[in-house]
């Protein structure tokens with residue numbers, strides 16, 4: 001687990017990513033949601049940055065991360081809570097990218113990459 005962000009850093013990021021006044025006017029539930037889904041996460045300004053980082057993560061750790069467009073900061077964040085269909089598209093995109101660069105295409109165990117996360121399993125009560 002990563003260490004929690006300090007309160008000071010959280011406020012610094014809120015100021016950088018969105019309107020601080022709007023944040024302060026939001027109710028507690030919304031503030032928690034914003035901090036959890038945006039402020040605590042690494043931000044990517046555009047899709048190019050997302051793809052570049054996806055590729056690095058894949059090459060280094062052989063993992064595929066899901067991503068989403070953030071409605072608070074207009075940037076992108078990574079998430080592990082995405083369905084496999086989303087990850088398969090990313091996987092195909094990465095392989096296409098590698099093919100174009102002439103890099104070797106790794107042979108993958110699909111169970112390893114497209115298995116459901118434990119969080120999803122718990123949510124469905126399996």
Ligand SMILES: [Zn+2]
Nearest residue numbers: 038070072073
């Ligand atoms: Zn965000």
